[in-house]
Amino acid sequence: MARRCRRRRRGAEGTPGRADAVVWLLPMGDDAGWSLRMSLVLYNTLTRRKEPFAPAAPSKVRMYNCGPTVYSQAHIGNFRSFLMADTLRRWLEVSGYEVEQVMNLTDVGHLREEDEQDAGVDRMEVAARREKLDPWEIADKYIALFFRDLDALGIQRAHHYPRATEYIAEQIAMAEALVANGHAYVVDGEVSFSVESFPTYGQLSGNTPDELLAGARIDVNEDKRDPRDFALWKRDAKHIMQWDSPWGRGFPGWHLECSAMARSLLGDTLDIHTGGEDNIFPHHECEIAQSQSTTGQPFVKHWMHARFLQVDGGKMSKTLGNLYTVDELEAKGHPPVAVRYLLTRVHYRQVMNFTFDGLEQAAAAVRRLRLFASELDDLADGAAPGTPPRWVTEAGERFDAGMNDDLNASAALEGVFHLVNESHRLGPRGADAAAARVALDRFDRVLGVLAHEDGSVDDEIEQLIVERAAARDNKDWATADRIRDQLAEMGVELLDGKDGVKWRRTGVGS
Numbered sequence: 001m002a003r004r005c006r007r008r009r010r011g012a013e014g015t016p017g018r019a020d021a022v023v024w025l026l027p028m029g030d031d032a033g034w035s036l037r038m039s040l041v042l043y044n045t046l047t048r049r050k051e052p053f054a055p056a057a058p059s060k061v062r063m064y065n066c067g068p069t070v071y072s073q074a075h076i077g078n079f080r081s082f083l084m085a086d087t088l089r090r091w092l093e094v095s096g097y098e099v100e101q102v103m104n105l106t107d108v109g110h111l112r113e114e115d116e117q118d119a120g121v122d123r124m125e126v127a128a129r130r131e132k133l134d135p136w137e138i139a140d141k142y143i144a145l146f147f148r149d150l151d152a153l154g155i156q157r158a159h160h161y162p163r164a165t166e167y168i169a170e171q172i173a174m175a176e177a178l179v180a181n182g183h184a185y186v187v188d189g190e191v192s193f194s195v196e197s198f199p200t201y202g203q204l205s206g207n208t209p210d211e212l213l214a215g216a217r218i219d220v221n222e223d224k225r226d227p228r229d230f231a232l233w234k235r236d237a238k239h240i241m242q243w244d245s246p247w248g249r250g251f252p253g254w255h256l257e258c259s260a261m262a263r264s265l266l267g268d269t270l271d272i273h274t275g276g277e278d279n280i281f282p283h284h285e286c287e288i289a290q291s292q293s294t295t296g297q298p299f300v301k302h303w304m305h306a307r308f309l310q311v312d313g314g315k316m317s318k319t320l321g322n323l324y325t326v327d328e329l330e331a332k333g334h335p336p337v338a339v340r341y342l343l344t345r346v347h348y349r350q351v352m353n354f355t356f357d358g359l360e361q362a363a364a365a366v367r368r369l370r371l372f373a374s375e376l377d378d379l380a381d382g383a384a385p386g387t388p389p390r391w392v393t394e395a396g397e398r399f400d401a402g403m404n405d406d407l408n409a410s411a412a413l414e415g416v417f418h419l420v421n422e423s424h425r426l427g428p429r430g431a432d433a434a435a436a437r438v439a440l441d442r443f444d445r446v447l448g449v450l451a452h453e454d455g456s457v458d459d460e461i462e463q464l465i466v467e468r469a470a471a472r473d474n475k476d477w478a479t480a481d482r483i484r485d486q487l488a489e490m491g492v493e494l495l496d497g498k499d500g501v502k503w504r505r506t507g508v509g510s
């Protein structure tokens with residue numbers, strides 16, 4: 001079927017009856033998602049093994065994700081962690097869970113130890129001085145950029161984005177409770193958590209006492225009883241952001257915000273808490289100590305941490321010039337959806353190395369999947385989905401098994417490509433093609449690349465056709481031929497005729 005250059009709408013709503021048909025692709029039973037939920041295993045950093053996932057409430061998951069520190073623009077490494085949380089939420093929802101998701105925005109008190117000269121420095125304040133803005137303006141600026149990038153990557157919005165500065169009263173209350181029950185002490189207007197009072201400190205990170213000591217060096221403070229103790233409330237006259245407290249003016253320690261906000265929004269025990277691997281110690285170790293010493297309840301059932309994204313085999317850093325943001329990559333011609341696919345397709349517990357080659361391959365894979373989706377639409381030709389043939393259910397089973405095995409997205413993608421390859425081999429029509437399209441839509445509820453709002457493949461094809469026409473008008477035959485070749489690679493054939501250019505799909509491999 002040849003087409004004139006035209007816009008065309010595609011998407012989940014395109015084929016009649018598709019939503020109902022999703023059920024056929026799930027395991028049997030009254031509650032189609034039940035057996036999916038029963039077979040989900042997730043790796044738990046706390047116990048260092050994969051465990052069956054079981055939330056406290058039968059069908060609701062309470063999840064907390066450590067979010068960005070908003071003193072600069074989040075980079076694609078940060079987004080690896082946030083995408084892990086997004087993929088997890090999407091999979092839980094596809095499996096029939098209701099998820100309540102909280103991601104914090106750290107806008108105060110983030111003292112880091114990345115390099116010695118920065119030890120103990122509040123990044124928010126450094127940025128404020130550098131950019132000649134106040135810390136609140138810095139936070140607003142980078143929060144806006146964070147949401148822009150989040151949307152560009154097609155990450156679903158969490159239900160709550162609490163800011164640390166909006167929860168000062170809750171943090172003070174938690175510090176007061178810890179002082180009152182003997183887990184914290186006050187010296188000279190500063191409140192410190194007493195690590196000795198919490199014997200399982202170190203369990204999450206598995207750090208030895210020496211390592212715990214080394215990790216505590218940022219909080220060097222003469223007044224601490226034990227060098228491992230960490231700050232709940234700090235006093236520093238030079239600090240710009242200050243609040244009144246029972247101990248005088250000061251500001252909260254970084255770890256306290258997550259304990260206080262998680263408790264306020266999700267209760268004493270969370271089902272899942274995520275972050276990047278650098279959060280394990282000291283941040284999450286300290287969160288556990290504070291929260292459990294306050295409530296007497298287990299704080300988190302499943303701890304999940306994304307391995308770091310590396311660039312060219314090493315650390316991403318501003319000084320090495322290899323720290324990329326979503327919009328920088330977009331300006332270089334790499335669409336955010338390709339970044340999304342690239343970061344999603346590697347299992348979150350594997351070290352991942354970012355390369356431009358990999359990014360281009362990801363973009364090509366997304367293009368192929370989009371073309372495949374519209375091929376299936378053409379083949380279905382408006383038919384309602386039939387009972388899925390074996391190759392479609394097989395693809396679904398592989399996808400589900402991959403996702404249920406600790407969100408192994410690369411294994412799940414094998415299911416997706418099984419669908420593509422078998423479809424190309426068998427050339428389904430009508431109801432079978434429509435059933436395959438239903439399966440593909442379901443996979444995309446997790447992958448988020450087909451329904452991504454950055455223009456359809458057809459838009460992209462038509463844009464290239466317009467560019468080719470312009471090149472031909474300018475007698476730039478080399479460019480015109482290059483674009484024709486590019487379209488051929490995308491499985492698009494051009495038919496130059498009297499009344500303009502028509503195009504048709506010739507089919508693509510995976």
Ligand code: AMP
Binds near residue numbers: 276277279
């Ligand atoms: P930050 O803004 O530094 O607090 O980081 C926000 C989140 O991104 C935290 O959960 C970090 O653990 C995570 N993160 C930072 N750098 C990377 C990286 N290179 N790869 C994966 N996650 C990261």
Ligand code: ZN
Binds near residue numbers: 104
């Ligand atoms: Zn946190």
